Amino acid sequence: MLEPVIELKNVWKIYEMDKVKVTALEDVSLKIYKGDFICIIGPSGSGKSTLMHIMGTLDRPTKGKMILNNKDISSYSESELAQVRGKEIGFVFQQFNLIPTLTASENVELPMIFQNIPGDERKKKAKDLLNQVGLSHRMEHLPNEMSGGERQRVAIARALANDPLVVFADEPTGNLDSKTGKEIMLLLSHLSEKHGKTLVIVTHDSDLAEGIDKKIRIKDGRIVEVTRDGKTEVTR
Amino acid sequence: MIADYLKFVWSGLQKRKLRSWLTILGILIGVTAVIALISLGNGMNAAIGELFSGIGNDKIFVSPGGMFMGPTGEMLTSAKIDDHDRELIENVRGVEQVIGLVTRQAKIKFGEQTKYASVVAAPTDSDTVKLLDSISFYKVGEGRQIKNGDRFKADIGFNLARDMFDKEVQLSDNIDIEGQMFQVVGIQEKSGSPIHDNMVRIPIDTGRELFGIPDEYSMFIVKVKEGSDPAVVAENIKETMRDDRNLDAGKEDFSVELTANVISGVGTILSVVQIALIGIASISIIVGGIGIMNTTYTSVTERTKEIGILKAVGAQNRDIVIIFLIEAGILGLVGGALGVALGTVLAKAVELAAANLGADILKAALSPGLIIGSLVFSFGVGALSGVLPALKAAKMNIVEAISRV
Numbered sequence: 335m336l337e338p339v340i341e342l343k344n345v346w347k348i349y350e351m352d353k354v355k356v357t358a359l360e361d362v363s364l365k366i367y368k369g370d371f372i373c374i375i376g377p378s379g380s381g382k383s384t385l386m387h388i389m390g391t392l393d394r395p396t397k398g399k400m401i402l403n404n405k406d407i408s409s410y411s412e413s414e415l416a417q418v419r420g421k422e423i424g425f426v427f428q429q430f431n432l433i434p435t436l437t438a439s440e441n442v443e444l445p446m447i448f449q450n451i452p453g454d455e456r457k458k459k460a461k462d463l464l465n466q467v468g469l470s471h472r473m474e475h476l477p478n479e480m481s482g483g484e485r486q487r488v489a490i491a492r493a494l495a496n497d498p499l500v501v502f503a504d505e506p507t508g509n510l511d512s513k514t515g516k517e518i519m520l521l522l523s524h525l526s527e528k529h530g531k532t533l534v535i536v537t538h539d540s541d542l543a544e545g546i547d548k549k550i551r552i553k554d555g556r557i558v559e560v561t562r563d564g565k566t567e568v569t570r
Numbered sequence: 571m572i573a574d575y576l577k578f579v580w581s582g583l584q585k586r587k588l589r590s591w592l593t594i595l596g597i598l599i600g601v602t603a604v605i606a607l608i609s610l611g612n613g614m615n616a617a618i619g620e621l622f623s624g625i626g627n628d629k630i631f632v633s634p635g636g637m638f639m640g641p642t643g644e645m646l647t648s649a650k651i652d653d654h655d656r657e658l659i660e661n662v663r664g665v666e667q668v669i670g671l672v673t674r675q676a677k678i679k680f681g682e683q684t685k686y687a688s689v690v691a692a693p694t695d696s697d698t699v700k701l702l703d704s705i706s707f708y709k710v711g712e713g714r715q716i717k718n719g720d721r722f723k724a725d726i727g728f729n730l731a732r733d734m735f736d737k738e739v740q741l742s743d744n745i746d747i748e749g750q751m752f753q754v755v756g757i758q759e760k761s762g763s764p765i766h767d768n769m770v771r772i773p774i775d776t777g778r779e780l781f782g783i784p785d786e787y788s789m790f791i792v793k794v795k796e797g798s799d800p801a802v803v804a805e806n807i808k809e810t811m812r813d814d815r816n817l818d819a820g821k822e823d824f825s826v827e828l829t830a831n832v833i834s835g836v837g838t839i840l841s842v843v844q845i846a847l848i849g850i851a852s853i854s855i856i857v858g859g860i861g862i863m864n865t866t867y868t869s870v871t872e873r874t875k876e877i878g879i880l881k882a883v884g885a886q887n888r889d890i891v892i893i894f895l896i897e898a899g900i901l902g903l904v905g906g907a908l909g910v911a912l913g914t915v916l917a918k919a920v921e922l923a924a925a926n927l928g929a930d931i932l933k934a935a936l937s938p939g940l941i942i943g944s945l946v947f948s949f950g951v952g953a954l955s956g957v958l959p960a961l962k963a964a965k966m967n968i969v970e971a972i973s974r975v
Contacts, residue, residue: 387969390882392881393968393969412886412887413886413887413888416881416885417884417886419881419884421884425882425883427972431879433578433876435578435581435584435585436577436578436581440577443574444880445884448880448884448885449884450571453573495883496884
């Protein structure tokens, strides 16, 4: 039996804003296995980003358990979470989220700095990763000297820097034209497969989800449908 | 690790160059002032120490009046010291030699010019001459000391010879003191003391006649016997004179001072002034610190998204705090370094200006300790000012931070 990399057990996320409670996630349970390529689909405001934030340890559930690699991290301290996040999770964001004052290579090195990886090793790894995303000619360029597609490639290289268990991509093609978007999706899936990574894509775009073997549809903070290889497994 | 943080911090500072420089300016001004004040103050203390070390620690000065004003200072007092006191002091245990001097301000004419200067009338016996020549204020560099048998001969100070009159006063020239012509037989070495470098020394008998002072002295220079403690001897002199005058302790109408006391007395006054000035300058460093705090807060707000990104890629709160402390510390350190440089220039400029005015004994004293201390202090002020902004940065919610546009 496969062990899940991520398991959510009855997770709730409730935001309190000016005494008004907003339920972003309502009793969500799911399992993601090693090597999965999953798409979380839902309209804006459905809670898909909140779900990604909790699975990516950027946020904590209000109730319920978040288990990463067999460890219940719901009760981890902030610094423990930061360590786990840095080591086991990679992010690719819609806004690229590169540090504008650092070069492509330095941006890729960044996650490794916080894991205390020595400088020469970091440089070697960053070079190798930028090579793999086809940016060997852009190593010393600043983000604002690169196109959107190139920036997202840097972000992908950065997400893989610490050899994480899971890579989360939040609307990774949202700021790109459709051709570049397709290239980025291809690169993401190709690299995840090559490195044996679990890849979770979050999007509102059903077209993007096409061809992805596993889909989780979310609406109003609840999982409404789980599909694997065209077969719907859960519906509610 | 720290080097990597530095790179991150530096790239940010570079991006906000103008604001960074303005912030640095705040610290720079304060440190400049403190460095200049401390180095000049120390230099002044050193100069005074050097000045008085030329007198020697085995000297005691006795003068009429309640307060000592300096070796040629005059007192507005009715109290007098005379030959009776001189004999008393000569008989105090530990006293080797007593020289009585008479000093007056007098009109000096050379060529067509008339100036005022201190005239010291001193004994000319060989023992006195020997002692005077051992004191830097009275040492003759060119020519000779006035000696027994001289009537209208004079030794003159270095600056008086060189600078006081349009024409330089040379050996064998005649100068007019209060209507009486004196021949210059010696020019004193430069002592660094403006009073002594601008004085005239004449034989005491001539001086008494000239000024109409038959028996009083302006001061005694007492040489203590080798092996005797000058402090003890000074106390004994005080007691002897007090008893002779029937005065209570603390009510003396004369003063007895050690060389060391003179130095520390002047030094204390200088230190108080210096501390007050440094205190004022330090306020500007604190204001500079507040400037750093303000800038760092702005930087934290501006870099909110970047803070979110750093946390998303694994930075712990601790890392974020360190990064912003370094940023604030660097602003302080750069300000401090530039302040040290500018303060040094300022102190050297004052030193040069003072030398032009004749006080070339003043040297700005910049110790490595002062420089390192200033750098550490300004880094500390910067880092301390960065504490609150850095904590704010670390506490930021990642999701909110990262979704900033």
